[in-house]
Amino acid sequence: MALNMVFLGKLEDVAGCGAREVELAGTLDEAIDSLGPELAKALREPRVKLAVNGILLQDRDAPVLRDGDVIAFLPPVSGG
Amino acid sequence: MALNMVFLGKLEDVAGCGAREVELAGTLDEAIDSLGPELAKALREPRVKLAVNGILLQDRDAPVLRDGDVIAFLPPVSGG
Amino acid sequence: MSAEPTRSDVRLLTQAFTPGEEVDRFTRAHPAAGGIVSFLGQVREGGGVEALELQHYEPLTLPAMEDLAAQVRGRWPLDGLLILHRSGEMAPADPIVLVAAAARHRRDAFAAADFAMDHLKSQSWFWKREKVDGTWRWIEPREEDFEDIARWDSAAAE
Amino acid sequence: MSAEPTRSDVRLLTQAFTPGEEVDRFTRAHPAAGGIVSFLGQVREGGGVEALELQHYEPLTLPAMEDLAAQVRGRWPLDGLLILHRSGEMAPADPIVLVAAAARHRRDAFAAADFAMDHLKSQSWFWKREKVDGTWRWIEPREEDFEDIARWDSAAAE
Numbered sequence: 001m002a003l004n005m006v007f008l009g010k011l012e013d014v015a016g017c018g019a020r021e022v023e024l025a026g027t028l029d030e031a032i033d034s035l036g037p038e039l040a041k042a043l044r045e046p047r048v049k050l051a052v053n054g055i056l057l058q059d060r061d062a063p064v065l066r067d068g069d070v071i072a073f074l075p076p077v078s079g080g
Numbered sequence: 081m082a083l084n085m086v087f088l089g090k091l092e093d094v095a096g097c098g099a100r101e102v103e104l105a106g107t108l109d110e111a112i113d114s115l116g117p118e119l120a121k122a123l124r125e126p127r128v129k130l131a132v133n134g135i136l137l138q139d140r141d142a143p144v145l146r147d148g149d150v151i152a153f154l155p156p157v158s159g160g
Numbered sequence: 161m162s163a164e165p166t167r168s169d170v171r172l173l174t175q176a177f178t179p180g181e182e183v184d185r186f187t188r189a190h191p192a193a194g195g196i197v198s199f200l201g202q203v204r205e206g207g208g209v210e211a212l213e214l215q216h217y218e219p220l221t222l223p224a225m226e227d228l229a230a231q232v233r234g235r236w237p238l239d240g241l242l243i244l245h246r247s248g249e250m251a252p253a254d255p256i257v258l259v260a261a262a263a264r265h266r267r268d269a270f271a272a273a274d275f276a277m278d279h280l281k282s283q284s285w286f287w288k289r290e291k292v293d294g295t296w297r298w299i300e301p302r303e304e305d306f307e308d309i310a311r312w313d314s315a316a317a318e
Numbered sequence: 319m320s321a322e323p324t325r326s327d328v329r330l331l332t333q334a335f336t337p338g339e340e341v342d343r344f345t346r347a348h349p350a351a352g353g354i355v356s357f358l359g360q361v362r363e364g365g366g367v368e369a370l371e372l373q374h375y376e377p378l379t380l381p382a383m384e385d386l387a388a389q390v391r392g393r394w395p396l397d398g399l400l401i402l403h404r405s406g407e408m409a410p411a412d413p414i415v416l417v418a419a420a421a422r423h424r425r426d427a428f429a430a431a432d433f434a435m436d437h438l439k440s441q442s443w444f445w446k447r448e449k450v451d452g453t454w455r456w457i458e459p460r461e462e463d464f465e466d467i468a469r470w471d472s473a474a475a476e
Binding site for chain 3: 352
């Protein structure tokens with residue numbers, strides 16, 4: 001099982017890349033933790049929103065994840 | 081002594097021309113009367129403004145006229 | 161490199177013009193402006209009007225447009241202001257008026273263009289006639305135009 | 319010949335565009351509209367910004383722009399609406415965003431373009447970074463943008 005993590009805006013700088021594939025062992029929390037403490041902390045900031053397969057999550061409740069899901073981490077937008 | 085009368089907008093239709101030179105005998109009123117009753121009536125409508133040599137008159141008080149003056153009769157503008 | 165204001169570009173045109181070219185030229189002249197708002201008014205196609213003619217009076221019309229430009233510049237901080245207005249006979253889809261305001265702040269550019277249009281529409285020295293079914297007819301001022309002006313009078317009390 | 323509304327023209331562009339050409343084409347597509355209001359936002363020259371980059375997220379950015387267009391069309395009677403937005407790296411004086419609204423009534427065109435810009439500025443899915451003195455820096459959202467949005471929320475109570 002694998003997840004595709006996408007890092008937008010300044011999260012890309014923290015991650016060192018725009019996207020990364022991670023093993024999905026159990027929960028999303030475990031997947032985030034596997035990215036290391038600094039990136040995990042940035043991804044968990046309250047203003048960072050999540051989109052799963054292009055659908056924006058309304059809250060940070062743990063989504064049910066499937067193999068191949070794309071999880072995008074969206075920091076506050078700076079607008080157009 | 082001559083005055084150059086300029087008729088803007090629909091006054092041009094009433095006058096049958098855009099401009100006309102008239103003899104200046106005495107007052108502006110006399111000059112207007114010399115244009116015939118129909119045009120004189122149209123020129124005296126309260127909403128028709130006057131400009132003398134390109135300067136808008138603030139009221140309809142009889143201006144002091146000189147030979148060669150250009151009197152423009154300006155009906156309400158329809159705007160741009 | 162600073163956003164130093166330039167002289168306003170105010171012109172009374174007797175020939176057709178291409179709005180996009182004018183806006184592009186105006187934009188290039190104001191690279192320090194963040195935003196440019198423009199309004200284009202054109203002869204509406206399909207309303208039964210076959211032609212439109214705007215008559216101006218040389219000694220008043222352009223000077224009044226220049227006065228309006230100065231009034232707009234005094235009211236909002238702009239990098240530049242463009243006011244182009246046609247006179248003469250026009251066909252449907254021909255441009256009549258183009259106003260563009262370049263400003264650092266978007267809100268100023270919007271307000272300046274809006275204000276300029278309201279005042280051009282109601283207070284500028286143009287007499288308009290339309291040709292419908294082959295017959296020319298002079299257009300009287302509309303009440304709506306005076307209401308547009310009144311918006312700004314009350315805003316002045318801010 | 320009637321002013322039948324057309325589909326909105328909403329595009330996310332990764333290459334430079336010429337605003338005047340886009341506005342002229344949009345205008346030609348709406349000959350029954352009396353007025354066209356457009357807003358152009360460009361990378362400001364002279365503020366020390368050497369380059370600007372806008373990052374978008376494919377699954378969200380364009381659909382949200384299309385949603386905004388639908389919202390604008392539902393709020394004002396327009397003949398047409400154009401929303402173009404750049405993504406990627408831009409240089410000073412490059413156009414970033416172009417919004418144009420064609421309407422029978424001038425006031426509707428102004429309000430629609432103004433509203434669209436306020437919402438694009440604050441709610442669209444773009445992440446922005448600027449290069450100053452050779453260093454890229456991500457731009458945080460500005461409080462002013464949220465105030466711009468609030469203008470329309472109170473207006474909705476009309």
